[in-house]
Amino acid sequence: MRFGDGTGEPVHIVIHTRKAERAIALDPSLGFPEAYMDGELDFIEGNPLEFLRIAYQNMGLSAAHSITMRVNEGARKLFRRLQQINLPGKSRENVHHHYDLSGDLYRLFLDDDMQYSCAYFPRPDATLEEAQLAKKQHIAAKLDLKPGQKVLDIGSGWGGMGLFLARNFNVDVLGVTLSTEQLTVSNQRAADQHLDNRARFEFADYRALKGPFDRIVSVGMFEHVGLNHYRTFFEKCAELLSDDGVMLLHTIGRSYVPAPTAAFIRKYIFPGGYIPSLSEVMPAIEKSGLIVTDIEILRLHYAETLKAWRERFMAKRDQVVKIYDERFARMWEFYLAGSEASFRWQEMVNFQIQLSKQRETLPLTRDYMFEAERQLTTGTRPAFSDAAE
Structure with missing residues (x-):
């Protein structure tokens, strides 16, 4: 799958497993870096920073656009105090x-x-x-x-x-x-x-x-x-x-x-x-x-x-x-x-x-x-x- 008009710096990723695909679809903010850590995702061209530049510049400050992302982020915001009982x-x-x-x-x-x-x-x-x-x-x-x-x-x-x-x-x-x-x-x-x-x-x-x-x-x-x-x-x-x-x-x-x-x-x-x-x-x-x-x-x-x-x-x-x-x-x-x-x-x-x-x-x-x-x-x-x- 290709995205964009071809004028920017190319970033080419490959996802090796169905497991990584599902994880990224369900919770990209966690699934994407975990897939990269585990070697289930690789960069053929570009690197993580260049990928995030494309993502952030197209999503703006509010990154939770899909329904799944909004649900995940909403739950994290709701429970954030429980995660910080330091x-x-x-x-x-x-x-x-x-x-x-x-x-x-x-x-x-x-x-x-x-x-x-x-x-x-x-x-x-x-x-x-x-x-x-x-x-x-x-x-x-x-x-x-x-x-x-x-x-x-x-x-x-x-x-x-x-x-x-x-x-x-x-x-x-x-x-x-x-x-x-x-x-x-x-x-x-x-x-x-x-x-x-x-x-x-x-x-x-x-x-x-x-x-x-x-x-x-x-x-x-x-x-x-x-x-x-x-x-x-x-x-x-x-x-x-x-x-x-x-x-x-x-x-x-x-x-x-x-x-x-x-x-x-x-x-x-x-x-x-x-x-x-x-x-x-x-x-x-x-x-x-x-x-x-x-x-x-x-x-x-x-x-x-x-x-x-x-x-x-x-x-x-x-x-x-x-x-x-x-x-x-x-x-x-x-x-x-x-x-x-x-x-x-x-x-x-x-x-x-x-x-x-x-x-x-x-x-x-x-x-x-x-x-x-x-x-x-x-x-x-x-x-x-x-x-x-």
Whole structure:
């Protein structure tokens, strides 16, 4: 069967089994990637990203067009809260599923600092390393940091953000993670960089922490909180934050109406994960006592980040197969392509939400952000005084 007028880039797929045909017809959002993972579907021309471009550009933002798709998506939306009961034990299990994969896998496609979240591209030709450094600078500028402050990093990953803040702002950082793999790497990096007197990392759930902290930063963790727990999250952050404190939340979000997590992502990549619309986040913030002081929407930055990851992953795909197997490599190939497609042609964006407890905590204009970012990018930050150290 042929579709289109022949003017676009050709994508040629072959479905090998009747089982795959039925699965795709009944539930394409899950059946298609599963068929690809299992080798029951192959690409003769093109690849998953090019296929998804055709699909998304022809379906628009609302992808559930057939009756079957509408029924499936309706059921997933109805039961999405049941899929996100992320109590502490379940949260640890969900994190282990994805973040405790072999560190060798992530080193194949991430930047040198192991940043596994949306980069910030100050110019179109920036490298992944430049864009990830720019992301850390961009976030740090919004925190309005002062030497000697106590900083909490919720969901600290492999430690890159916490170490960056400790090194450049002379602050004391506590990073918390539920990944044993990330914890080991983070503390080893702190020791290797002689920053273990300024940055330490612990295996802890944010709900068990005690404050206060002058600053809180959370990058790429909120996606795992779950819709049921938004109010708990922000109320706990308000409790942990000092009266004159500042928080910066960086998370994936939707620019469209709320929708359930993609079935493939929920089943194979991020169990318990959920991507919110801004309308789902704001009510929880308003009830927590925190004040929204700034919101920025990053639009295509994650699409470019994922493009870089996917290209690096595909260049070393043979090594992925050696670490795991062919089915795993296909699963991750589809995950990276599908994620890039959702940011490039669907409704996915990133939110950066700045919060405080008091109106007067931060300067009246945003000039302080621009100046701090300029100093970081040009290397002109003032040296710390002996008193501050």
